[in-house]
Amino acid sequence: MRLEYFQMIDKVTELDLEARTLRTANTVPCESPIFEGHFPGHPLLPGVLLFEIMAQSCGMLLLRLHNYDRMAFLASVDKGKLRTFVVPGQVIDVFARLEHDGSGYARLKAEGRVEGKLVCNADVTLKTMPFPAPELRGYLLSTAERIGMPMGDAVIDTVERAGNLTHV
Amino acid sequence: MSTTFETVANIIAETCDIPRENITPESHAIDDLGIDSLDFLDIAFAIDKAFGIKLPLESWTQEVNEGKATTEQYFVLKNLCARIDELIAAKSA
Numbered sequence: 071m072r073l074e075y076f077q078m079i080d081k082v083t084e085l086d087l088e089a090r091t092l093r094t095a096n097t098v099p100c101e102s103p104i105f106e107g108h109f110p111g112h113p114l115l116p117g118v119l120l121f122e123i124m125a126q127s128c129g130m131l132l133l134r135l136h137n138y139d140r141m142a143f144l145a146s147v148d149k150g151k152l153r154t155f156v157v158p159g160q161v162i163d164v165f166a167r168l169e170h171d172g173s174g175y176a177r178l179k180a181e182g183r184v185e186g187k188l189v190c191n192a193d194v195t196l197k198t199m200p201f202p203a204p205e206l207r208g209y210l211l212s213t214a215e216r217i218g219m220p221m222g223d224a225v226i227d228t229v230e231r232a233g234n235l236t237h238v
Numbered sequence: 239m240s241t242t243f244e245t246v247a248n249i250i251a252e253t254c255d256i257p258r259e260n261i262t263p264e265s266h267a268i269d270d271l272g273i274d275s276l277d278f279l280d281i282a283f284a285i286d287k288a289f290g291i292k293l294p295l296e297s298w299t300q301e302v303n304e305g306k307a308t309t310e311q312y313f314v315l316k317n318l319c320a321r322i323d324e325l326i327a328a329k330s331a
Contacts, residue, residue: 145276145279146276146279146280170283170286170287172279172282172283172286172292172293172295173282173292173293173294173295173296173297174295174296174299175279175282175283175295177283195279195280195283197279
C-alpha cells in the first residue's frame with residue numbers, strides 16, 4: 071500500500087468471475103507522512119482511505135469483468151461503516167462483490183477484515199464510461215499486473231501499456 | 239401501466255425523499271422533481287432490481303445529447319413507465 075500515490079491494493083488473492091467477486095490483501099505501511107497528522111502519538115489509517123480501499127477493490131473487479139474497456143469512477147458510498155481502528159502494519163483483507171451491472175453504472179458490496187474481524191463495509195456505486203485518456207487505461211493495466219490480477223482469457227491490447235506512469 | 243407507475247413513484251419517493259403525492263405520471267423527473275444524475279443512478283438501480291431489467295441509461299443520454307431525443311421522452315414518468323413496460327415485454331418475449 072502506497073498511501074501517497076493512492077495505491078491501496080497490494081495483491082489480488084482471489085478472483086471468481088462467475089460469482090463476480092474479488093478478494094485483495096492490503097498492508098498498511100508502518101510509516102507514512104499521513105500518520106504524522108492522523109494522529110500524533112496515535113497513528114490510524116484514515117477512515118476515508120478505508121472507503122478508498124473498498125472502492126478500488128470494487129473498481130478493479132469491475133474493470134476485470136469489463137475486460138478493461140471502460141473506466142469506473144466512484145459515484146457514491148451507501149451504508150458505509152467504519153467499525154474499528156486500523157493501525158500501521160495491519161493487513162486488510164477486502165472482499166468485493168458485484169451486485170448489479172447497470173447501464174453506465176454498477177452497484178457493488180465491499181467489506182474489509184483484519185485477522186478475520188470486520189473493520190469496514192459499504193455499498194459502492196461506480197459510474198462507468200469509456201476511458202477518458204489512453205494513459206489511464208495503460209496505468210490500470212500496469213496496476214492489474216502489479217497486484218497479480220489473474221488475466222485468464224481477458225483480451226488486452228498490450229500496446230496501450232505504454233501509458234505506464236513512472237512510479238508504478 | 240398503473241402498477242409500473244406505482245412502483246416507480248414509490249421508488250422515487252423513497253430514494254429521493256420526495257412526497258409521494260407530488261409524483262404524478264406527468265412529472266418530469268429532472269425538471270419537476272429536481273432529480274439529478276446521481277440520484278437517478280439510485281433510481282435506476284432500484285428499477286432494474288424491481289423489474290429485472292436494465293434501463294439503457296447510456297443510450298438514452300447519448301440520444302438526448304445528440305438531439306435525437308428529448309428528455310421528455312425518457313424522463314416524464316408516464317413515458318419512463320412505458321419504456322419500462324417495453325423492456326419487460328422484450329424480456330418475456
